[in-house]
Amino acid sequence: MQRITREMLTSKAISLLNDGTVSAVLGWREGEFSYDLTPSLFYTAEDIEQNFVFNDFCGANFSKYLVTKTLGIEGKILAFLKPCDTYSFNQLLTEHRIDRSKVYVVGISCDGMADISKIRAITGDGISSISCEPDGLKVQTIYDDEPKTVSYEDAMAERCICCKSKKHVCYDELIGEEGEENPDCNRFGKVAELEAMTPDERFAFWRGELSRCIRCNACRDVCPACTCEKCVFNNPNSGAENKAPATSFEEQMFHIIRAFHVAGRCTDCGECSRVCPQHIPLHLLNRKFIKDINTFYGEYQAGKEVGSRAPLVDYTTGDLEPGQVFEREGM
Amino acid sequence: MQRIGVFVCWCGTNIAGTVDVKRVAEALKNEPGVVYSDNYQYMCSQAGQDMIKNAIHEYKLTGVVVCSCSPRMHETTFRKTAAAAGLNPYMVEIANIREQCSWVHKDMEAGTEKAIILGRAAIAKLNLNTPLTAGETPVTKRALVIGGGIAGIQTALDIADAGFKVDIVEKKPTIGGKMAQLDKTFPTLDCAACILTPKMVDVGQHENIRIFSYSEVTDVKGFVGNFDVTIKRKARFVKEDVCTGCGLCMEKCPMKKVPNEFNLGLDNRTAIYIPFAQAVPKVATIDPNYCIMKKTGKCGLCSTVCTVGAIDYNQQDEIIEEKYGAIVVATGFNPISMDKFDEYAYSQSKDVVTSLEFERLMNAAGPTQGTLLRPSDGKHPHTLVFVQCVGSRCEACAEKGKEYCSKICCMYTAKHAMLVRDKYPDTEVYVFYIDVRTPGKNFDEFYRRAVEEYGVHYIKGMVGKVAPEGDKLMVQASDLLDNKQLHIAADMVILAAAIEPDESARSLATMLTASMDTNDFFTEAHPKLRPVESPTAGIYLSGACQGPKDIPDTVAQAGAAASKVIGLLVKDKLTGNPCVAESNELMCNGCSACEKVCPYGAITYVDKEFRMPDRTTRVRRVAQVNPAVCQGCGACTVACPSGAMDLKGFATSQIMAEVDAICK
Amino acid sequence: MRKSLLTSVDSIFSKISESMALFLPVDDPTGRANYTRWEEGKKWSEALNTVKSPKDFFFPQVEDLMKFKVSGKNIELKNTAKIDEDFVVFGVRPCDVRSFDVLDNVFLSEPRDGYYAARRKHGIIVSVACSKPSETCFCHTFGIDPAGEYGDVTVWKGENELFWKANTEKGEKVMELISEFTESCDDNAADDIKAKIEKIAEKLPLRNLSAENFGGDKTDEYFDRPEWKSLSESCLGCGTCTFVCPTCQCYDIKDFNTGKDVIRFRCWDSCMYSEFTQMSAGQPRLTQLERFRQRFMHKLVYYPANYDGMFSCVGCGRCLKSCPIHMNIVKVMKTLGGKADE
């Protein structure tokens, strides 16, 4: 359960709207069920009071919206950013994609968000309501008379379980307690597991995963690092364009190039995996690059500092040779 | 669709011996875009070139593929041929079927197959070629020389003599640099001042040269032919155009205990000072760190005695901005600090000196008026030990010294030893060395004279320790040739300190976007073929800022840099290499990735208004490539995530077409 | 009606696949079901439905149409599509079966799509009634009965038995093929199951969602509604909804140069993409709002206008589950349709 309450956010949002600090608020709008919130702009106190929601299903990373939403608006947008969102926000500032003066960032502490598919796996389908109670999520389904309780631990999204940091790297104002970085988050555990497999096993693993790709582009379009004016995969002149994974090669290429393009820029927010309708663990590709960068070139966390030089636009004369990649890992 | 002509060269039997050229020409006839295909014994011959020209006219060719030797050999030739026939020279592609085919393969069948594939790749690329025209930019006919040592002086004089305006920026109050501090020069033993000061005067009087002494470059913008440079002229509290350099103020200045940097602190100067008698400009400078008036507001003696009223205690730094077509870096060197070499007791004994300090001690204008006296007690030294390679060639001790050879130490040490023995035959002189390196005209002869005529003791071996004991310096060393330990009670120890680039070089390099090596020496555009140019167009290198050098080499390089600058300034317009990067502004995100990888600083960003597809307008930050600065490496094209950046002549689509054609 | 033991289902699958390809929902390691070709060891998924809809069988995501072989300056044409074998798709839910009607209207009316028609001709659909609908289900909004008879064969799944009913000649053939595993039973044998399904369906949260305010004559009413702005504002334009949708039928035709020949293929396209139907003069719908509106107007207004009031949504709920920002047709209908009631 979030220590931050809806009221803390709505009262902050309304007061900032009323005193003219901001002209719009980027928040979560109520859905049909308890878990299907939609990121949305709120312009009036009335709208906020009626429709603004904050609960354990506010996983969406708002940073990317600020690229476009700050353009067509007079004044500032209030954005509620979780610690992980602030990394993406910083990275976008580094790449000059957002005008900082157009955003009022309210950092909100985060206790980890819930993953509806994990809940569904426990309670079964037909979820009619979910309420966030101190002892867990009370899930009512149409098949049960009594609600089932799912602990926050069991419901927590994978990406939140190995959250790299509860500390905001950017904000104008903070609501809730500031957390700490978590260097022991073991977010590379699964990557290491894959690395330890034989190439054949790895190939089989990824073939199984990537073959499910329907090339819906959700991973790309939700990614806060993918803000290109024109993506190479949409550009007929790029040589990589296609609208469907016509062959296994294209499945591989799409995901390799996508990960490569965000290598050194990916903040590891995990949105790609969250939105994949086929639940392909795409973050494992991004994390491989992050892990390699950390091992080869020293620790680097995209988005930690505005203006930092990404590892792929940097070098040292003593960098390891591509041929040493495998020696070094003792592979 | 292109109309391509394919010309397969036999190169006598060089190609035709392993490649069935007729079959190649025949096979390539059917490739898309090809309207003509033929073969000939020597395409590069006049007859071969005429064949191309005629075909261009006859078949209205829009492009030419020559299957022949390496493009590194004859690409230019065939481009000229095409141009002569009215075709854009960049509509020519070469398939390398000699060096990379016929010469490395023996089997006729395999060679022919490969030649066809290479030809096909060239055709595939050419199908996507577009005519390229090199851009032109005007040239500001003025050069900037940064650093006023012998390198800067020589470069400035040579450029000025050719009729171009030159400004010298020198951070010290006078030009002259290290050479002005030297006593004699090897291997001729002529007096440094005697050959340098006339040049300094020439510079001071040259109508085409301006000297900004006591000044620093603070910002550089622009590119080859069009640099905008900001120069800070530090306040010297003396009006430069009024001061006559009479020196009266120095006589009267009550603050006389300022360490004299010109003599490396071996004696003192006044707070208002002219570094040395032949300084150019010969203008006094007030050292605000010591001036009593500047520090307490009470004194003003110099102002009182100055008959021309040149003193201005309220003078402020002045910022000037000037345009230049070329910039020469001549920032020189310094001996490294001896702090980390305590085994030689440099900090413990005044009688352990560096070679540059020794120069001053031997110099008639130095603190001892040229009489060699020990700094500690002013006594005449009898036993002198020279230690070579102090901090040079330190492979194992990179954190202490430098890995490279400082190049000049062997020769100046021979000079010092010789001079000492010549002036004071009662002295014993030992030189400890790793190797004696004497490549250079008359260098080895010079060194042999030191050993043979002057009886200098050259000992191969390193000094392990110097320990002051009473008024002696106990030198512990090994003689590697005799394989024994030596103990010498010396009166003076002279350390041949390694030299390193001036500390201002690093920040300057950043301003100039000129690259440096790990030792902070400026990198040349090519180590052999372009030794006086920086990879950044319009930036030239003169003297020790590029690497350790002696005076002859420095002067030679200074002249070479000048001639390169003259070669640039003499042009009214610069024609660039048309194979440069180009940003598609509609696709550019403005993320700065390209800017960060560009080694030439060719990419800048502008905020530009765009009409969006939905008919709104939006201001976006987009990259722009300066074609005059871009050298066409293509690093930016890969750094760009959206593919907005492409390289003309080596476009993404062209390379992919080649890949496709090869893998067909 | 015939019945079989639930335990014999693998034998039935085995029997069918002896004579033709059999596809059915199978769980992947992450617990998500997708249609997979049956082979020994593959287990029929318990999941309500597949991530990707079965429209893939008749209107594949990628389909080669023909090849051009270029030799010298000649071009040779080759038809690559080879659709001449029967296949069975087992486990299709009623909503998805209805989606084939939606696609038939488009692809089988003139000009008739030969590729689609051939696949429809050879495809045999075995529907399975929905004994465990999800909260995202709203098929009844479009008049679909989760316990009803759809496809060539309908199957009702009981505790220990499966009840089979052939609805077409093609279906009869399949039933014949597996007759050794089934036995005849009363035509009312599945009524209990049907009643149970109806009872649970009444509890569905979207049970009362109605499409009556939408239809072919409503263009003027909805096109310029201001709510489109807020509905579409957070749409990422990713196209996930269109790719999981069983009724979305837009495609693009492209050429792929393999170096040896050129393959002309078609692949799904999405009206959510900014490059959708791009022409030399640009694209007709310039903003995400327009693209977003197009998708829902098509499903609720334009399609019914063209095909006798039939909606091109079947209420399968896939988009509700997969939209990264949880915007969907239900929210659109409630936002727009609600107002029309007032």
Added chain:
Amino acid sequence: MQVNEYKPLIVAFCCNWCSYAGADLAGNNRLSYPDNVKIIRVPCSCRVNPMFVLRAFQRGADGVILCGCHPGDCHYTSGNYYTRRRMALLFSMLDYLGIERERTRVEWCSAAEGAKFAQTMNEFTEAVAALGENKRLEDLRCKE
């Protein structure tokens, strides 16, 4: 020893200033290497987009090798340093996806190293030949 009949297709991207010249030198000195090595000239190894590498595999290459100036000798001063990072990460990723690591290589080869060029190509071709055809990164549409 039985010579492998199978001839892998090798695409070599060579930078204009060092490796392409090194290949020319191999030619000048008549140092042979397999004819299945096909060279594509690029101004600098840093011009090679990972997409080119994948494209080559897609189109039927069995091995892809990048050759550039030795680190520190880049004609453009820093291009090959970027190549080094990009390709280290790309190759590591390909390996992570289970694609044989022996199919990709970066080799620095100067204009003076004709012998090294030929030797590298011989070795690389042999290594790729030992793996057999590229199956894991192939595009079936591009196969006959």
